[in-house]
Amino acid sequence: MKKNILYAQSGGVTAVINASACGVVETARRWPDVFGGVFAARDGIAGVLDEALYDLAGETAQAIAGLRHRPGGAFGSCRLDLDPYATHRHEYERVLEVFAAHDIGHFLYNGGGGSMLTATRLAQAAADMGYPLDVIGIPKTIDNDLYDTDTSPGFGSAAKYVAVSTREAACDVASMQATSTKVFILEVMGRNAGWLAAAGGLAERDAGELPLVLLFAERAFDAERFAAAVRERVEHAGYCVVVASEGMRDGQGEYLSVRQKSTVRGWTRLGGVAAQLAELVRMRLGYRTHWAVSDYLQRAARHIASQTDVEQAYAVGRAAVELARQGRSGVMVTLRRLTDEPYGWETGATDLQAIADRERGVPDEFISADGFGITPLARRYLRPLITGEAYPPFRDGVPEYPALRHTLRARRLPQYTPRSGDYYGTVA
């Protein structure tokens, strides 16, 4: 009666997604009477369709423990959602065929809002088709935009990276401003949510300590007001540090920076806001500028991960297995805040359907009246999320990651061929 567990990673990866994998595997191994094997899909749901499943039985306890320290997705992730069930029933049939072939009874899906939609659809398909399956979501996103959870693992570490980098860069610019660079601009991720720009505000311990300008995806960009804010900081402190969401839009709702547009899915790749802002500052104010785009570095920076975040990432993985043990399905693990200082939290669960494909932005009460800073309320919320350091082990100057065997299970099914119009067909 024991069923196997399948764990999969989905969407953009984080510095701590593997800590969730670690929580899943270590917890499942504690219940050999309840669970069969623990497998991980190669490259997320793509690997499920492709019947590419790693059997983790051969991975040593040391290798699994090492997942706590390794950024990226150790089993591969994917930018792929299942198409809607109503129109693409064959995709769900394939997934459940694969599950049946490998006796999978628990599917733990580690991703963000879009991934939770796929998980919801899969749970519904399994119910429709009479396949006994627990589907449990494990939250993950550096964007912090998942509903019904205090935060999502991955965000705290990216936020810490942004706060620390901003603080360090401020030290640098402060020392150059007399004869050189007066404005430094850091572009951070966040397509529709400015949570990581907000994290730039944690570079200062108290409001006003540093001459910061934060640009939120939630606020329409106004070049005049931005230039005035930068000038005010430079005139007062000698320099200014700007932290800008990549997803900033102008008053017409157009992204300031569109680098690549996909004609297939209407999907847009952002990047380049920092360079544009630097040029604007130079042209309007005449200040020398420098700019940085942290891009993947901010979500891969396991070396400066938040201890809180690592612990929460592990905990949501563990909780997913505990929910599976209780026979729960159609839920996502959540984090519930009990207290602010000291930060007290516990795991919970919420209905997958209620949170799938929704986005939570930075609320108005977290953004200062001028739109360029964070409020004390925001500090109170954000600070515990970046607290504590959890350094990985190093060897020869760089982080050390124990090797995984990555043993694939033997295939039992014919190769999968996507149909014309399937999402999978466009990327595989």
Add this chain to the structure above:
Amino acid sequence: MKKNILYAQSGGVTAVINASACGVVETARRWPDVFGGVFAARDGIAGVLDEALYDLAGETAQAIAGLRHRPGGAFGSCRLDLDPYATHRHEYERVLEVFAAHDIGHFLYNGGGGSMLTATRLAQAAADMGYPLDVIGIPKTIDNDLYDTDTSPGFGSAAKYVAVSTREAACDVASMQATSTKVFILEVMGRNAGWLAAAGGLAERDAGELPLVLLFAERAFDAERFAAAVRERVEHAGYCVVVASEGMRDGQGEYLSVRQKSTVRGWTRLGGVAAQLAELVRMRLGYRTHWAVSDYLQRAARHIASQTDVEQAYAVGRAAVELARQGRSGVMVTLRRLTDEPYGWETGATDLQAIADRERGVPDEFISADGFGITPLARRYLRPLITGEAYPPFRDGVPEYPALRHTLRARRLPQYTPRSGDYYGTVA
């Protein structure tokens, strides 16, 4: 007979330049019979001309010790050299007037090659004018391009940042490559020297572990060969990570990163090397790309400083004071390598004039035959420089820097007015 010490920071700052300041102050304080006060110029040589000198007597031992952990230039640096002595004698007269007014007998100048030229000229001017002055250079540059020293403090930490970031980003891209990004490009500093691109090679422990392409300032960029190298990595490993010197030039010697006019929103768009390479990869190979520009982050990242680098930065500051105690002048402190493994080193001294305004690039024997990687010899040289971690203290999730009083000495001279054509006049 005791004379005061004046310490000044010059040029682009680093994660560890304040560790050198710490070495200077702590060592000078050990010799109260030899040295008078210890002062620091505000904003480097600009502060000398401006008679803006911090008196460090009031800084607590704890505040001075905290300099070890604080990035940027704690006393301000500057992008300013003195003009040539032959044509701008008045600048040197002003400097020596300021020195005389504050009884300065030892000038410790912490900078790179250009700063050492200023130091050389100043030593010559003092000798010509009969002003008794020890001028001692303290090496500093993330570019690692100073002559006659095994390395320069600042480089090891920037190199560690690049190596660690590249290793982490490789984990990220590896997990996305199946359905999304296949090529990640990191732009690093180094206008004429590719030492930081070389450091990207330390992301792998042994050659061939990761699908890297390093682009050196020392090699003319060839789009065909670059595209072929990237394709080869992607076809073999599924992905590729590129680390590119910002100072790359094409076969005609033109910088790739020239500013480009664009019609996007009427602003000029700065074409960084990373963005250009990403576009090239996308157009020629069709791979999805992501890119990052670390800019100031790489030289300010004290949180991931190399322990070796921090120790060397402190040691060169200490050695400068010891040289001053011996009455030496016209020399720069150097680092001498004694052994590779384990890394053994000691401080030395070299003639300022011999190394001023020269640049040392990555030698041919450090660059692999295809021009896109480093040799075992390069690894042997580079690895010890990034070895060891030296984390700063944290509070509330971000690094903690003890406050300095920054007490300026009372002025004793009239204000300085630069003459038309003076470098100082163009930036002050």
